[in-house]
Amino acid sequence: MKFCTNCGKQLNDDAKFCDTCGAPVSGTQTPPPIPGANENVADDTKRKEVFVGVKRKCPVCGEEVPAFALTCPKGHELSGINVSKTSKDFQEGLIKYEGKEERDFVASFPIPNEREELGNFMLMVASILKQDMQNGADQMRVSSFSSKFDEIKSKVYMMFKKDDPIFEETKKWEASINELYDNYKKIIEERAIINRKKQKEQERKNRKWERKRNSFWYNASNQTKAAIISVFFLFFIFPGLLCSMFIPKYIKTKNETRRLENLYTEVTTLIENKNYEAAELALQNMVWSYDLSGWDKDEYRNARGLWAGKKKELQNLIDERQSKKKSK
Structure with missing residues (x-):
């Protein structure tokens, strides 16, 4: 087998020129030896150590950062961290579903096995659960996220040792959520009391409306109502109007008469006393x-x-008494 000395392409045995570059063929050529062709091939049965993944370090202090952490051990905040695929899918599902569909989605969402995915997913579920408990969210929603957090927690405790950062972080979140649960329970109880009061008030209104709907007046025709109103006006309202017209006249007349009678008595007494x-x-x-x-x-x-006559009578009596007094 011959090869072109100019371009290295394989040549036919009887070729005088290279079909590729056109260079003349001079003598027989053999391919160059392959480096390491005669070396012993490594034994594939031996166990190999393979490193998978990327070790992250803080760009500020150089400390190694756990895969799920948002800050380094010295407290420097890490920016530019991409959201994991599991967390992204979970967020999209929460936006897409509501109510029972959301609870079913949370319950059936698979928990990842990779360290970084599991850590980020734990942080997301724990954060949502904590926020819902602080805001007094719906009890069924809180229950669904609480169940999911318990599943994640069990998996973390099973996969990692106690001194592992993920294990420690999960423990912290568990303690924080347990502290909030008592306060959340009080909020739910107060809300239940308010709802029961509202329900009783609504039932009372419904009973009142039912009585009104079954009453005679509600079911009576317009003609019947008009007749009842007419009778009521004739026997109650009209007499009252008449009384309101004449009674004040009677009272005022009587008061005026009493005033003048008292005055008449007073003047008579003064005359007697001279x-x-x-x-x-x-x-x-x-x-x-x-x-x-x-x-x-x-x-x-x-x-x-x-009363003008009585006044004149008294005036004459006064004049008569005064004239007698002067004559004496």
């Missing part, structure tokens, strides 16, 4: 002051005339 000046002053007020002209003009005229 206090004529005081009697004349009191006599000036003996005038009928209540106007009855809007009701009965004759009655008003008679009342004024009656």
Whole structure:
């Protein structure tokens, strides 16, 4: 087998020129030896040590950072960390589903086995659970995330040792969630009490509405209602209106008469006591002051005339007594 000395392509045995580059063929060529062709091949049955994954270090201090951590051991915040595929799929599912579908999605979502995926997934579920408990979220939603966190926690405790960062971080989140649970339980109990009160109030309103709907007035026709209103007005409202018109007149007339009678007695007493000046002053007020002209003009005229006559009578008595006093 011959090869071209110019381009290295294989040549036919009887070729005088290279078909590729056109260089003339001079003598027989043999392929160059393959490096390591005669060396012993490594035994594939031997166990090999293979390193998988990437070890991360803090760009600030150079400390090694656990796969799931958001800060380095010295507290430097790590930025630019990509969200794992598991966490991304979980977030998309939470956005897509609501209510029972969301709870079913959370319950059936597979827990990853890789260290980094598992750590990030644990942080996400624990954060959502903690936030829901602080905000007093729906009890069924909290229960679904709590069950998922328990599954993750069991897997972490089974896969990693106690001194592993993921194990320690899971322990911290478990303690934090347990502290919040008592407060969340109180919120749920208070909410249940409020809901029971609202339910009782709604039941009371429903019973009231049921009684109203079954009442005679609610089921009566418009003609029946009109007849009832007419009868009520005729026997109750109209007499009341009449009383409101005439009773005040009667009361005021009686009060005015009583006032003038008392004044008449007072003037008479003053005359008997020979206090004529005081009697004349009191006599000036003996005038009928209540106007009855809007009701009965004759009655008003008679009342004024009656007390005007009595006033004149008393005035004559005063004048007579005073003249007798002067003559003496």
